[in-house]
Amino acid sequence: MGKKKPRPRRSFTPEFKAEIVELCGRGDRSVGQVAKDFDLTAFFASTQCVALRQG
Numbered sequence: 155m156g157k158k159k160p161r162p163r164r165s166f167t168p169e170f171k172a173e174i175v176e177l178c179g180r181g182d183r184s185v186g187q188v189a190k191d192f193d194l195t196a197f198f199a200s201t202q203c204v205a206l207r208q209g
């Protein structure tokens with residue numbers, strides 16, 4: 155069994171990050187569910203929520 159190739163590093167616009175924060179803040183989905191919906195890691199989604207809320 156060969157190893158999976160790592161995914162190329164992605165960059166996200168500030169607008170996309172703000173959308174993730176908005177979706178997490180609504181409360182109808184968990185951070186993990188928002189991350190899964192956008193093919194992100196839960197760590198990325200949660201750090202964006204914290205970073206953008208703090209300004």
